[in-house]
Amino acid sequence: MAKSPETEHPNKAFGWAAKDKSGLLSPFHFSRRNNGENDVTVKILYCGVCHTDLHTIKNDWGFSYYPVVPGHEIVGIATQVGKNVTKFKEGDRVGVGVITGSCQSCESCDQDLENYCPQMSFTYNAIGSDGTKNYGGYSDTIVVDQRFVLRFPEGLPSDSGAPLLCAGITVYSPMKYYGMTEPGKHLGVAGLGGLGHVAVKIGKAFGLKVTVISSSPNKEDEAINRLGADSFLVSTDPQKMKAAIGTMDYIIDTVSAVHALFPLLGLLKVNGKLVTLGLPEKPLELPIFPLVLGRKMVGGSDIGGMKETQEMLDFCAKHNITADIELIKMDEINTAMDRLAKSDVRYRFVIDVANSLSRM
Amino acid sequence: MGKVLEKEAFGLAAKDNSGVLSPFRFARRETGEKDVRFKVLFCGICHTDLHMIRNDWGMSTYPLVPGHEIVGLVTEVGGKVTKFKTGDKVGVGCMVGSCGSCDSCTEGLENYCPKMIQTYGFKYYDDTITYGGYSDNMVCDEAFIIRIPDNLPLDAAAPLLCAGITVYSPLKYHGLDKPGMHIGVVGLGGLGHVAVKFAKAMGTKVTVISTSDSKRGEAINRLGADAFVVSRDPQQIKGAMGTMDGIINTVSATHSLLPLLGMLKHKGKLVMVGAPEKPLELSVMPLIFERKMVMGSMIGGIKETQEMVDMAGKHNITADIELISADYVNTAMERLEKADVRYRFVIDVANTLKPTP
Numbered sequence: 001m002a003k004s005p006e007t008e009h010p011n012k013a014f015g016w017a018a019k020d021k022s023g024l025l026s027p028f029h030f031s032r033r034n035n036g037e038n039d040v041t042v043k044i045l046y047c048g049v050c051h052t053d054l055h056t057i058k059n060d061w062g063f064s065y066y067p068v069v070p071g072h073e074i075v076g077i078a079t080q081v082g083k084n085v086t087k088f089k090e091g092d093r094v095g096v097g098v099i100t101g102s103c104q105s106c107e108s109c110d111q112d113l114e115n116y117c118p119q120m121s122f123t124y125n126a127i128g129s130d131g132t133k134n135y136g137g138y139s140d141t142i143v144v145d146q147r148f149v150l151r152f153p154e155g156l157p158s159d160s161g162a163p164l165l166c167a168g169i170t171v172y173s174p175m176k177y178y179g180m181t182e183p184g185k186h187l188g189v190a191g192l193g194g195l196g197h198v199a200v201k202i203g204k205a206f207g208l209k210v211t212v213i214s215s216s217p218n219k220e221d222e223a224i225n226r227l228g229a230d231s232f233l234v235s236t237d238p239q240k241m242k243a244a245i246g247t248m249d250y251i252i253d254t255v256s257a258v259h260a261l262f263p264l265l266g267l268l269k270v271n272g273k274l275v276t277l278g279l280p281e282k283p284l285e286l287p288i289f290p291l292v293l294g295r296k297m298v299g300g301s302d303i304g305g306m307k308e309t310q311e312m313l314d315f316c317a318k319h320n321i322t323a324d325i326e327l328i329k330m331d332e333i334n335t336a337m338d339r340l341a342k343s344d345v346r347y348r349f350v351i352d353v354a355n356s357l358s359r360m
Numbered sequence: 361m362g363k364v365l366e367k368e369a370f371g372l373a374a375k376d377n378s379g380v381l382s383p384f385r386f387a388r389r390e391t392g393e394k395d396v397r398f399k400v401l402f403c404g405i406c407h408t409d410l411h412m413i414r415n416d417w418g419m420s421t422y423p424l425v426p427g428h429e430i431v432g433l434v435t436e437v438g439g440k441v442t443k444f445k446t447g448d449k450v451g452v453g454c455m456v457g458s459c460g461s462c463d464s465c466t467e468g469l470e471n472y473c474p475k476m477i478q479t480y481g482f483k484y485y486d487d488t489i490t491y492g493g494y495s496d497n498m499v500c501d502e503a504f505i506i507r508i509p510d511n512l513p514l515d516a517a518a519p520l521l522c523a524g525i526t527v528y529s530p531l532k533y534h535g536l537d538k539p540g541m542h543i544g545v546v547g548l549g550g551l552g553h554v555a556v557k558f559a560k561a562m563g564t565k566v567t568v569i570s571t572s573d574s575k576r577g578e579a580i581n582r583l584g585a586d587a588f589v590v591s592r593d594p595q596q597i598k599g600a601m602g603t604m605d606g607i608i609n610t611v612s613a614t615h616s617l618l619p620l621l622g623m624l625k626h627k628g629k630l631v632m633v634g635a636p637e638k639p640l641e642l643s644v645m646p647l648i649f650e651r652k653m654v655m656g657s658m659i660g661g662i663k664e665t666q667e668m669v670d671m672a673g674k675h676n677i678t679a680d681i682e683l684i685s686a687d688y689v690n691t692a693m694e695r696l697e698k699a700d701v702r703y704r705f706v707i708d709v710a711n712t713l714k715p716t717p
Contacts, residue, residue: 108626116626116650116651177651246474261639261642262639270463270464270469270472271472276644276647276648277648278644279644279645279648280644283641283642283643283644284641284642284643284644285639285640285641285642286617286639286640286641286642286654287639288632288634288635288636288639288640288656289635289637289656290656291632291654291655291656292632292633292635292656292657292658293656293658294472294656295472295533295655295656295657295658296655296656297653297654297655297656298642298647298653298654298655299647299651299652299653299654300644300646300647300648300649300651300652301647301648301651302648302649302651
């Protein structure tokens with residue numbers, strides 16, 4: 001007889017789950033495995049709300065397995081560590097990001113690129129190595145193999161540092177991989193949301209000149225005065241876009257809806273690179289002439305490996321980079337999701353799990 | 361008003377967007393102190409010539425004398441020319457001028473200079489319009505002249521000046537020239553067949569990707585490709601999934617990028633050297649989840665064009681050509697439009713382009 005979520009593992013757990021594609025989240029009793037010899041058990045303090053959580057609870061991508069407990073920007077305290085665990089001890093402040101499993105023996109894993117392992121498993125809405133479903137961080141505890149646990153550096157706040165575990169690595173990894181870190185070069189950041197605002201901060205920390213490219217003129221003041229961008233380009237203003245043609249060395253494109261690449265490619269200098277991070281529902285249109293005439297490149301990227309995620313956290317701690325967050329209670333999550341769907345957040349919701357997730 | 365040009369020239373020009381080429385008398389400048397003048401022996405016919413004579417891209421001015429795969433023998437050099445002398449075998453490709461001072465020029469990438477002057481149909485420094493190689497003589501600044509290695513037959517070497525550099529440059533720039541790598545070449549035409557030859561000479565394994573099986577024998581037995589995939593056959597595509605380090609895509613018609621991206625390994629590079637006029641559909645999944653890239657490339661700088669031609673000399677790489685007489689050129693254009701050529705027409709200028717009385 002199939003076990004229920006509550007009984008499939010020995011340790012009770014509690015969180016909020018979406019039960020169907022309405023995406024409505026509600027209290028959910030389930031269970032977590034015993035802490036194995038390689039595992040770390042984490043009491044969850046905070047969990048960021050990522051746009052992927054919204055896509056998944058609504059089954060936008062067609063592979064949601066309900067009930068879904070989302071959440072992959074998790075910060076908490078280690079309450080138990082297995083006997084083979086060397087990197088962490090009880091009481092440590094730790095983070096868990098987008099992935100919690102991989103084969104640990106393929107070429108990608110050997111290169112610390114667990115995110116490209118063909119057997120990689122996501123923190124939630126995926127089958128873990130024990131064959132049971134993974135539940136994410138909108139919950140009280142999580143048990144994770146030490147390889148997928150991150151040390152949260154001194155000085156990096158738990159609440160505003162949480163979104164770095166997905167948003168942070170998602171922009172940091174391609175900036176390193178595609179060589180978008182040469183001080184003095186000009187970075188364009190398209191879209192000013194969860195990913196975009198972190199990209200601005202990280203870009204500035206690399207010594208780049210940063211221009212935000214956005215369709216919302218009302219974000220200009222924030223972008224420049226609060227986030228530290230050097231300039232702001234309204235993408236719907238043809239004059240301004242024309243004046244900016246051929247001025248950028250790199251563009252990080254965080255826009256997740258279907259959008260035009262042509263104007264963005266025009267902003268790049270010769271040899272310029274555009275890295276797209278959003279996952280639109282339909283394919284984009286790629287104009288070829290700008291690529292050919294200017295030797296330009298379009299690439300993509302997806303989170304990062306564990307080693308570089310740790311490197312990113314340490315980098316952010318050193319440069320005092322955190323996300324701009326709106327802290328919410330667990331029972332405010334459905335309203336937050338509605339607002340997220342309208343991009344009505346500056347710039348990431350973070351659930352105050354420990355203080356608001358009360359077992360019902 | 362432009363400078364008065366003093367040296368007579370004779371060639372073939374398109375007079376309007378019908379694209380029909382007919383005899384045309386015109387004038388070129390005198391040989392300036394930095395110029396090299398040469399008698400044109402052969403000129404390759406590039407697909408760009410076809411687009412330009414018909415004004416497909418809306419930038420043609422008439423009369424238009426096409427031709428940017430030009431080879432010949434030096435007849436005169438200016439007083440400040442140091443690298444060439446009378447009798448040398450030389451060539452000119454797609455460019456005859458650039459600003460010389462921008463970032464691109466400083467890096468030897470004149471092809472990306474915003475003020476780059478193309479060999480035909482562009483305004484030169486003296487305000488005259490440039491005329492290309494479907495003509496009896498050429499004059500060009502020394503900086504844009506390419507020396508042709510002695511051992512290469514001039515007629516078959518001519519297409520290297522555009523087709524050759526167009527595929528050589530991205531193979532080098534994107535690091536797709538390492539022995540043992542696996543390179544795909546999409547489209548087996550003027551660009552594609554030369555890409556196969558250069559990629560093989562670089563020591564890579566080459567798979568030709570084509571829409572029909574008809575060129576399989578040629579590709580493998582004559583051009584030296586290691587494998588051949590018919591892009592309309594799902595089974596063949598499936599067998600090639602995730603196997604290539606890079607793909608040089610020479611196709612300029614609208615086509616699907618998805619199977620090509622599928623054939624790349626993780627981190628693989630899809631290089632567009634053909635330029636479809638309409639945007640292509642791009643699914644971002646292969647880019648995001650497999651970190652694959654799509655990039656473009658356009659000819660190459662002068663230094664690397666010389667490097668390419670020198671490599672061709674060392675490895676005996678030339679284009680597969682059909683030599684034609686000047687009066688066949690309009691028929692050749694019609695055949696080119698139907699891709700009915702193995703794989704480049706070259707005009708036997710010196711022997712067949714005669715001024716009409």
